Amino acid sequence: MKCNRSSLAVAVLVSVLGAGACSGPEEPGPPRWRVEVIGSSPHDPQAFTQGLEVIDGVRYESTGMWGVSTARATDQRTGTETARVALPGRVFGEGMTRAGAIVWQLTWQDGFAIARDPVTLAETGRAGYQGEGWGLCAQPQRLVMSDGTGTLTFRDPVTFAQTGSVTLSGYRDPKPNELDCAEDGTVYANNYPTDEILRIDPETGRILAVIDAGGLLTPAERAGTDVLNGIAHLPGTDRFLLTGKYWPRMFEVRFVGE
Known part of the structure; x- marks a missing residue:
């Protein structure tokens, strides 16, 4: 009227x-996109996946849970694990990314990020932060971090100091978990605890698309697993790796707009 x-x-x-x-x-x-599966490969069903990234032919993965959290590096071409380190004591591992000569790994409620050598994954330093650590990815001049809220925080890739933030908009109650910084400047985020992936403009916080990634595992495979968590853009392609917490498979996919 x-x-x-x-x-x-x-x-x-x-x-x-x-x-x-x-x-x-x-x-x-935002528009709804779907997942096109290209192929799959085995994934450690004991890995409570918190972070996933592929850079320079190395697949970095962070796993969580008290007493068993790890940081891992794997040759993406051969699938051979080249490094694995355990987190100390009852520290709970979260998102992980490589920024130049530093691999940063978040902790959940422990209040610090761990700097690691990109080859050996040995700890080289720590940086404190306020709040929880969830997801982490690297853009050319900054890190992007999630903390369980609808806000993404920007951080210096060397010092880990906070340099800014953006609040997500355009979709109901977004809760970004694991993050991937794609080559086109957008950020992809698992929308916890769903099978949705959010495509985000990090400059404005606008959610550009919602990707339905449900149904990747069969009902039998899904039994005993946890949520979808783990996105890694394959550099130089239009493909991504997807997996989840305790998932027995990792999928190579494309995101397809309607």
Whole structure:
């Protein structure tokens, strides 16, 4: 209904009833995309995957859970694991990314990130932060971090100091978990605890697309697993790796717009 003189009385009545007669149409949500599976490979079903990334032919993976958290490096071409280190004590591992000569690994509620050597994964330093650590990925001049809220935080790739933040918009209650910084400048995030992946413009926080990644595992494979978690863009391609916590398989996929 248009808000002209002839409709004024009706508009007032409907307004009193709380219908918002003269408000504009609701803004449409982001487009829905789907996953096209290219292939799959075995994945460690004991790995509570928290971070996943492929860079310079190395697949980096962080796993969580108290007492068994690890950082891992694997040759992406051969599938041969080249390094693995355990986190100390009851530290709970979270997202992980490589920024130049540093691999950064988050901890969940322990309040610090671990700097690691990119070849051996040996610890080379630590940096503190406030709040929880969830997902982490690297853009050319900054790190992007999630913390269980609808806000992404930007950090210096060398010092880990906070340099800014952005609040997500355009979709109901986003909860970004594991992150991947793609070559086109967008950020992909597992939307915890769903099978959705959010495609995000990190400059504005706008959610550009929602990707349905449900149904990758068979019902038998899904038994005993946890949520989808782990996104890694394969550099120079339009493909990504996807896996989850305790998943027995890792998938190579494309994201396809409708």
